[in-house]
Amino acid sequence: MKTLLMIGFCIAVTVGNAQTAKEVMQKVDDKVRGTSNKSEMTMTIVRPDWQREVTMKGWSLGTEYSLILITGPARDKGQAFLKRDNEMWNWQPSIDRVVKLPPSMMLQSWMGSDFTNDDLVKESSVVTDYTHEFDQDSVISGTRVYKIILTPKPDAAVVWGKVICYIDKKEFNQLLVKYYDEDDILVNTLVLSNVRNLDGRMLPTRLEMIPAENPKQKTVIEYKSQEFNIGLKEDFFSMQNMKRVR
Amino acid sequence: MKVIGILFLSFIAIPLFAQEEEPKKLALKGYLKDMSTFNYFDDNLWYDNLVHNRLNLAWYANPHFNAYLEVRNRIFMGDQVRNVPGYAMQVDTNNDYFDLSVQHEAGKSTIFQSMIDRAYVEWYNDKWEVRAGRQRINWGVNLVWNPNDLFNVYSFFDFDYEERPGSDAIRIKRYTGFASSVELAATLNDDFDKTVMAGMWKVNKWGYDFQFLAGKAREDVTLGMGWAGNIKKAGFKGELTWFEPYRDNGSVQALLASISVDYSFESSLYLNGSLLFNSDGSDTQFLNSAGFGNSGQLTVRNLSPFKYSTFFQTSYKFHPLITGGLAIIYYPSSRNALFLNPNATFSLKPNLDLDLIGQIYYDKLLDDYRALAKLGYVRLKWSF
Numbered sequence: 297m298k299t300l301l302m303i304g305f306c307i308a309v310t311v312g313n314a315q316t317a318k319e320v321m322q323k324v325d326d327k328v329r330g331t332s333n334k335s336e337m338t339m340t341i342v343r344p345d346w347q348r349e350v351t352m353k354g355w356s357l358g359t360e361y362s363l364i365l366i367t368g369p370a371r372d373k374g375q376a377f378l379k380r381d382n383e384m385w386n387w388q389p390s391i392d393r394v395v396k397l398p399p400s401m402m403l404q405s406w407m408g409s410d411f412t413n414d415d416l417v418k419e420s421s422v423v424t425d426y427t428h429e430f431d432q433d434s435v436i437s438g439t440r441v442y443k444i445i446l447t448p449k450p451d452a453a454v455v456w457g458k459v460i461c462y463i464d465k466k467e468f469n470q471l472l473v474k475y476y477d478e479d480d481i482l483v484n485t486l487v488l489s490n491v492r493n494l495d496g497r498m499l500p501t502r503l504e505m506i507p508a509e510n511p512k513q514k515t516v517i518e519y520k521s522q523e524f525n526i527g528l529k530e531d532f533f534s535m536q537n538m539k540r541v542r
Numbered sequence: 543m544k545v546i547g548i549l550f551l552s553f554i555a556i557p558l559f560a561q562e563e564e565p566k567k568l569a570l571k572g573y574l575k576d577m578s579t580f581n582y583f584d585d586n587l588w589y590d591n592l593v594h595n596r597l598n599l600a601w602y603a604n605p606h607f608n609a610y611l612e613v614r615n616r617i618f619m620g621d622q623v624r625n626v627p628g629y630a631m632q633v634d635t636n637n638d639y640f641d642l643s644v645q646h647e648a649g650k651s652t653i654f655q656s657m658i659d660r661a662y663v664e665w666y667n668d669k670w671e672v673r674a675g676r677q678r679i680n681w682g683v684n685l686v687w688n689p690n691d692l693f694n695v696y697s698f699f700d701f702d703y704e705e706r707p708g709s710d711a712i713r714i715k716r717y718t719g720f721a722s723s724v725e726l727a728a729t730l731n732d733d734f735d736k737t738v739m740a741g742m743w744k745v746n747k748w749g750y751d752f753q754f755l756a757g758k759a760r761e762d763v764t765l766g767m768g769w770a771g772n773i774k775k776a777g778f779k780g781e782l783t784w785f786e787p788y789r790d791n792g793s794v795q796a797l798l799a800s801i802s803v804d805y806s807f808e809s810s811l812y813l814n815g816s817l818l819f820n821s822d823g824s825d826t827q828f829l830n831s832a833g834f835g836n837s838g839q840l841t842v843r844n845l846s847p848f849k850y851s852t853f854f855q856t857s858y859k860f861h862p863l864i865t866g867g868l869a870i871i872y873y874p875s876s877r878n879a880l881f882l883n884p885n886a887t888f889s890l891k892p893n894l895d896l897d898l899i900g901q902i903y904y905d906k907l908l909d910d911y912r913a914l915a916k917l918g919y920v921r922l923k924w925s926f
Contacts, residue, residue: 341862348862348892370571370893371925380720383749390598390705392678396751396770398777401806408862455808534720536671542602 317428317444321461323468325423327497330524332357340516341409350407353541359421361533365541372407378538380530382453384413387538394535402453410484410505410515412455425452426459433465436472440465456483467491467498482508494522572597577702577921581622583914590620594702598660606667610677612660612705617652624651637694637841639710639730642676659708671715678708679727681742681755682781683768686853686871687818687845689783689798690768692738692759693727695840698853698871699881701899702921709738721746735761735789755783760841761791777804785822785843796822798842802853810859812867816852823849825875848873863889878911880904897921 315323332355339350351368364377376387384397402413414420426446434443441462448454457478462471473486484507488500503517574595581588595615602608616633623629630653634645643657662675682688686698696706715725721744728739740757750771757764766783782799802816823846852874857867864886871881881903888896903915 343862346863348889369925371573371895371923373571383746385721392680393682396683396772396777396779398775398804398806399772400775400777404806404808404810405859408859531720534717535723536666536668536717540666 317430317442318423320442320444320463320468321426321428321446322423324461324463324470325421327468328470328499329356329358330526332526332528333522333524334526334528335522336520338518338520339407339409339411340518341513342516343513348408350409355528355532355541357528357530357533359424361528361530363533363538363541376538376541378533378535380533385535385538387535389539394538410507410513411517414455415505420452420454422446422459422461425449425454431460434462436462439471441471469498469500471500484508490518494519495524497522497524567602569600569602570597571926573923573925575702575921575923577919579620579622580918580920582916582918588621588625590618590622592619592702593617596705606665608664608666610660610662610664611658613656613658614705615654615656617654619652621651623653629653636707637709638676638707639732640676659705669717671717672713673715674712676708676710677713678706679711679713680706681753681768683751683753683770683779684781684800684802684816685804685814685855686802686816687800687851688781689800689818689842689845690753690755690766690781692740692755692757692764692766692783692842693729695842695845697840698869699901702919711738719746721751740764758788759785761787761789761793762796762843763788773803775805777802779804783842793843794822796820796843798845812855812857814853814855816854818846818851818853820846820849820851823847823851825849825877846873848875848879850874877906878904879906893925895923895925897923 335354337352337354339352341348349369350366350372353365353367354362356362360381362379366372366375374389378385378387382399384399384402386395386397388395404413405411406413406415426448429445431443431445434441441464444461444463446459446461448456456475457480458476460474460476462473463469464471469488469491471488474482475484475486477483484505487504487506488502490500490502491498492501494501499522501519504514506514572595575593577592577594579590579592581590593616597613599611600608601610618633626632630645630647633653633655634643642661643655646654648654658676660676660678662673662677664671664673666672679693680691681693682691682695688695693709693711694707696703709729711727711729713725713727715723717723723744724741726741729737731737738757738759740755740759742753742755744751744753746752750769753768755764755766762785764783764785766781768779768781770777770779772778780799780801782797785796785798787793787795798818798820800816800818802814804812804814806812822843825848850873852872853869855867855869857865859865866886867884869883869885873879881901883899883901885897885899890896897919899919899921901915901917902913904911905914907914
């Protein structure tokens with residue numbers, strides 16, 4: 297019996313180690329993203345004495361293509377953002393104008409939140425822009441998790457010095473992400489929760505980004521819906537569609 | 543009466559649509575603004591108040607057909623209305639063919655004005671887009687000066703007209719790629735010499751958006767091009783347009799060109815620098831108060847009366863709810879004309895903003911260099 301257990305354990309370890317940290321991240325990424333997806337979400341900027349809400353719809357294909365339509369608040373409703381590779385445009389319907397945005401805008405805060413433009417349009421990839429290594433497994437609220445350390449590749453357009461991801465071993469969901477700067481100081485913590493069924497996938501639907509400097513403030517993103525592998529092609533991400541999506 | 547009718551209808555319509563989260567077939571949005579203007583000159587202070595309501599109505603009839611109607615209702619009150627002769631006329635001056643505005647003067651110091659500045663239908667499929675009616679045809683690329691904007695150029699000084707003027711026109715566009723298209727547009731006018739007819743080709747290459755245009759703009763034949771791209775992480779944009787009078791009307795050939803560079807730091811600090819060249823401009827021109835005014839009266843040729851105009855703008859988010867900025871326009875000439883435009887926006891509630899804006903203009907008048915115009919604005923805006 298003991299031997300059997302030992303063998304069982306060995307197999308488990310072998311299977312566990314059979315996938316590299318990179319493969320785990322790839323699984324996580326594939327699950328969240330699909331080849332293409334469509335989502336509806338609410339972003340709330342929370343501060344001790346006030347909060348502001350932005351609602352939006354998003355479409356994406358890989359990390360290269362994304363389109364975001366602002367559906368609220370009233371002041372910004374109808375504006376859209378299109379990203380193709382490293383080009384980005386903003387559609388302003390009230391003046392019938394497409395503005396090409398400078399690349400420097402990617403690292404800026406998204407509409408005053410604790411997320412950057414890059415977080416939203418996902419220019420950088422957790423798979424291809426980093427090298428990955430396992431650290432000691434851990435447990436988060438009773439769930440066994442992998443701890444993976446991501447180090448950006450030298451030429452990657454990434455602001456972080458290091459990223460630590462805690463990943464649910466069964467569901468391959470990120471549950472906690474810690475972002476460090478180049479001096480190894482914690483900058484942001486992302487807490488993912490409310491795992492629900494979105495288009496057949498069990499996924500966290502609530503993301504809270506908390507700046508380490510100011511733990512009393514945070515930005516919360518809540519997914520209302522998400523659809524995966526909806527067959528979007530590259531030509532969906534165009535000037536004419538940026539004006540047409542509703 | 544007509545004005546009051548439109549205003550009244552507007553307010554009835556709001557509760558019907560404002561609640562709707564998903565835009566269905568009909569969508570209505572807009573805002574209500576109240577702006578106080580403090581105008582200091584010599585030893586005087588004039589005070590004016592402007593109530594400004596905008597309604598944007600869209601009808602998404604079917605997947606290939608939309609119709610839009612947008613109305614701007616304004617009530618002007620105060621010293622400027624009372625003391626400036628012909629102020630009511632000035633408010634109502636524009637380049638439009640159809641008269642879609644009504645105006646009513648109540649007493650000496652109040653003017654009601656209601657104007658439809660967008661009213662067009664749109665038919666489209668994957669590749670084609672046809673629009674007819676009063677619409678905005680935006681061919682400009684730069685933030686402040688747009689020599690390519692042949693149809694409805696706007697004035698940077700006219701900041702309270704966020705939507706900018708439209709044109710009575712027809713436009714046919716064919717999309718040929720994700721950022722490329724060919725379009726033809728023409729304004730409607732009984733007088734051929736007042737029409738604008740032009741074609742534009744847009745193409746995306748080497749990470750740049752390029753555009754090329756040719757046509758006629760009023761009494762000129764025009765050729766132009768523009769681009770939007772980047773140098774490293776900074777945005778780099780430009781526009782040039784050549785004007786060749788096709789008849790002897792006293793005007794000369796002119797080249798208008800603008801170029802701009804902008805950069806946005808991680809801290810939210812934003813910088814924009816721009817230069818406008820007008821070969822037909824002069825050093826001795828006086829930028830009179832009309833230049834501050836009305837986008838509707840501008841054409842590309844009179845974007846700036848000076849040969850060179852320079853622009854610098856910076857803005858910074860001091861707080862997620864507070865953005866402050868400063869824009870400077872300097873006209874390098876013996877007159878050293880200078881325009882300063884400090885501004886701050888406070889988000890008071892999710893849909894309520896407060897703006898504080900200053901406009902100060904320095905120029906030389908009778909050898910005396912001083913601030914000829916000093917204007918302060920306090921504006922509240924509720925969007926719905």
